[in-house]
Amino acid sequence: MLTACGGGGGGATGPINDFINEDLSNLSGSAILVNSYSSLLFDFQSVVSSGDISVIQGVITGPDQADINQANTLLRQLQTAKTLWDQTEQLIDAQTDSEKYTIYNSNSFKEAHAAMIYLQNYVKPVIQKVANGITITLADYNLVDKASRASEIIKQEKNSTSNDYANTKKIKSADTVINDTDENTDATGISTVSYTDWVAVNNGGGSETRNKITTTPNIRTTVTTRCKFQRTTFLNNSTSDGSETCTVLNTTTADLDPTVVMRLKLEKVKIQ
Numbered sequence: 001m002l003t004a005c006g007g008g009g010g011g012a013t014g015p016i017n018d019f020i021n022e023d024l025s026n027l028s029g030s031a032i033l034v035n036s037y038s039s040l041l042f043d044f045q046s047v048v049s050s051g052d053i054s055v056i057q058g059v060i061t062g063p064d065q066a067d068i069n070q071a072n073t074l075l076r077q078l079q080t081a082k083t084l085w086d087q088t089e090q091l092i093d094a095q096t097d098s099e100k101y102t103i104y105n106s107n108s109f110k111e112a113h114a115a116m117i118y119l120q121n122y123v124k125p126v127i128q129k130v131a132n133g134i135t136i137t138l139a140d141y142n143l144v145d146k147a148s149r150a151s152e153i154i155k156q157e158k159n160s161t162s163n164d165y166a167n168t169k170k171i172k173s174a175d176t177v178i179n180d181t182d183e184n185t186d187a188t189g190i191s192t193v194s195y196t197d198w199v200a201v202n203n204g205g206g207s208e209t210r211n212k213i214t215t216t217p218n219i220r221t222t223v224t225t226r227c228k229f230q231r232t233t234f235l236n237n238s239t240s241d242g243s244e245t246c247t248v249l250n251t252t253t254a255d256l257d258p259t260v261v262m263r264l265k266l267e268k269v270k271i272q
Helices: 007-011 013-022 031-049 053-061 065-093 097-104 107-131 138-145 147-169
Strands: 171-188 192-195 207-234 239-241 245-269
Touching: 013 107, 065 097, 065 107, 097 147, 107 138, 107 147, 138 147, 147 171, 171 245
Parallel strands: none
Antiparallel strands: 171 207, 192 207, 207 239, 207 245
């Protein structure tokens, strides 16, 4: 008989029950949910933990009508549990950001979430087989019956799927932060030399002078770089910045005012 199922599936109700009584019950508007959970978990625990373990062989060799009926009862309870869990998540979402962060950051929420995954993704498919009159394997049976196997799966799901889910739920917003910066580099070009015309030196006895003009171009190169990173803001208003990536948007050059140096360079005397 299916009623022989013992520790596994029933053991999953422990983390859910702890979360309901220790966390959910503290939220405003949770009274009906808590009462519904308490009744459902008690009924589910009673069904999966009753009976003599030896007669489970009947399910492995082929479920009878009593097994099928019992399986359908469990399926209805599992569906009700899923509905109640969905309502629980809606109630949590209606709380303040601070309250939501506390719940999603709690160990009890992750354990309860993992237990629901175990019931829905591991136990339910086995029960569905029985409800369909399909013979289950010993591996199927161990998923439902063995408490050690249930604890192993719940721990595994808690540290992976449930932890990732809770971390996602703690996020208030995720924004891309963009910073554009300009970096200037100044350089000089090739100088050119020019001269003014000769000019007679006053009272210079026929001497003439001219100026040497050295013009050096000044060039500024501007590199515009865009750096981006994702800033995650959590429900408790703390933030976490992801790794930054930078790319060059463009490079421009501009001619600045040249540097001009004028010197009285040459002098000659005109032959009389």
